[in-house]
Amino acid sequence: MKVTDMQIIRMLVAIILIFMVPFSMAEVFVSPVLNTEPIRQDYVVAAGRYIGVPLPGKGGLNDSYRITINANNAIYKDITAYLVDATNLRLFEQGYQYRGIGYQRAMAPFVIQGGTNTAEPHFLILDNRFAGFIAKKLHLNIEASLGLDEANRQVLEKAFIGAYDGLKQNLIFPDFNIRVEPCGQVNAYSESFGSGDIHYCTEMISHTFNNQNKGAFTFILLHEVGHSLLGLWGIPGNNNEDIADEFATYIMMSGGPSGYAMLDQSLDFWKNRDSAAEAMNMLKSGDRHSLSIQRIRNIRENIQRGTSFINRWNKLIYPHSTTEALRKIIQSPKHGDDVGLAQNILEQRNKLATLN
Ligand SMILES: [Zn+2]
Structure with missing residues (x-):
């Protein structure tokens, strides 16, 4: 039997797909220990x-x-x-x-x-x-x-998977993993220069929950997502704490009234932190984060800038937005959406598609 070129290509594609799928899937891991x-x-x-x-x-x-x-x-x-x-x-x-x-x-x-x-x-x-x-x-x-009992572990896992799926529907980026596990410190961090994987320490989850601050929990996750995405997109500033804060602020402001409310709540979280102790830590271990009082001021100023702040970030984010997300912006624009920019990017994509 003669194997045609077409058959070989089909076989190769099938093999590639088998191997590609597991590698392109993100994993959300939530530890059973908190x-x-x-x-x-x-x-x-x-x-x-x-x-x-x-x-x-x-x-x-x-x-x-x-x-x-x-x-x-x-x-x-x-x-x-x-x-x-x-x-x-x-x-x-x-x-x-x-x-x-x-x-x-x-x-x-x-x-x-x-x-x-x-x-x-x-x-x-x-x-x-x-x-x-x-x-x-x-x-x-x-x-x-x-x-952590299995039911609660799954609730937490679903929350992270939901957030990740939301990102994936709106933005184009190589997959990264999210690991929720104890790390011996109240912290969260992103492997911004590498895989983009996010580590959300259970100590930080406990800290935000003890403060009953869902806004801070979300802001911190989006801050890390900012580090990861800018890193995966190869954009400078991926390791900059203030830019990661801006990314989180932008995403939350783009979420409309409920996003603003969460953002507002997250400010309380930074307010309750001890800036003098932070300054000491900054001198001692070179923490790159701005002091909480500075972070509050920066976030507040950006909230006040409103759509002019959102528009700057739209210019960076729209080229990485999914076609579906851009179409939605054009069909039913919401707070801060830039319909003209979305149309331009979609037109360029269509042109490229016809050229190919
Ligand atoms: Zn950071």
């Missing part, structure tokens, strides 16, 4: 008294903790401290023998680390009943590693 942001809290335990501090988490079997206990007392820095589950807290309170992880009259600072392997809420007992006179002024740093 590390929370560190909680810093002060407690005063009076002489002869104890307290049971509730720990983060609803009682996952694999929940574990790292708790650093410091004492602000000048000399008497001893305290009995145990990490326990709800059952053992009750036993302790009723004067029975109880089980937990910790120390009797340990000298602060010290660390308690681990979990109880029970599906119950966790507590930290701070027991100063041995003391006759001296109250203990304690400073706690609590880090939790919580098992």
Whole structure:
């Protein structure tokens, strides 16, 4: 049997497609473990008294903790401290023998680390009943590693997949992955000069959720998307923090009233941050981000610039927009849309298509 050229080409195309598809698909990975942001809290335990501090988490079997206990007392820095589950807290309170992880009259600072392997809420007992006179002024740093149940993990995964699909419908770019996992710091970052992959640390998710700030959660994701897309498109400024902020601001403003509302909410998040501590960190480790007060000012100014700000970004973004997205702009333009520019780009694409 004679194999024609056409058959060979068809075979090659089929083989390429088989190998191409998995490589061109983005992966959204959401870790089943969520590390929370560190909680810093002060407690005063009076002489002869104890307290049971509730720990983060609803009682996952694999929940574990790292708790650093410091004492602000000048000399008497001893305290009995145990990490326990709800059952053992009750036993302790009723004067029975109880089980937990910790120390009797340990000298602060010290660390308690681990979990109880029970599906119950966790507590930290701070027991100063041995003391006759001296109250203990304690400073706690609590880090939790919580098992995310499958239903909640999927909710988070769907949110990220939804955001990615939204981008893909509107913009043309090589696929990148999004990884949501613990990274040991309250952070998010993009591999802007390489794959464009985004890492959204669970510590940052916990931080934005604790602040009940969905706007900040979204702004941070879009900031990273800005780094990734400008990098993948080969545009300068991909590694610039203020430009990534501008990208996030632009996308949210283009979303109309609901986008503006989220953007407004995200400003509260930066407002609550300690700019003096940020400035110290900038000097110490060379953080490239502007201080939060500067970021707020920049974002506010761009919001006030309104459509003149959006129009500048349209010029950069439209050439990378999908034909479908450009058609939508022409058919039913929304806030800040540039119909003329969208028409020009579509006409150029049509010309190129007929030339080919
Ligand atoms: Zn950044």
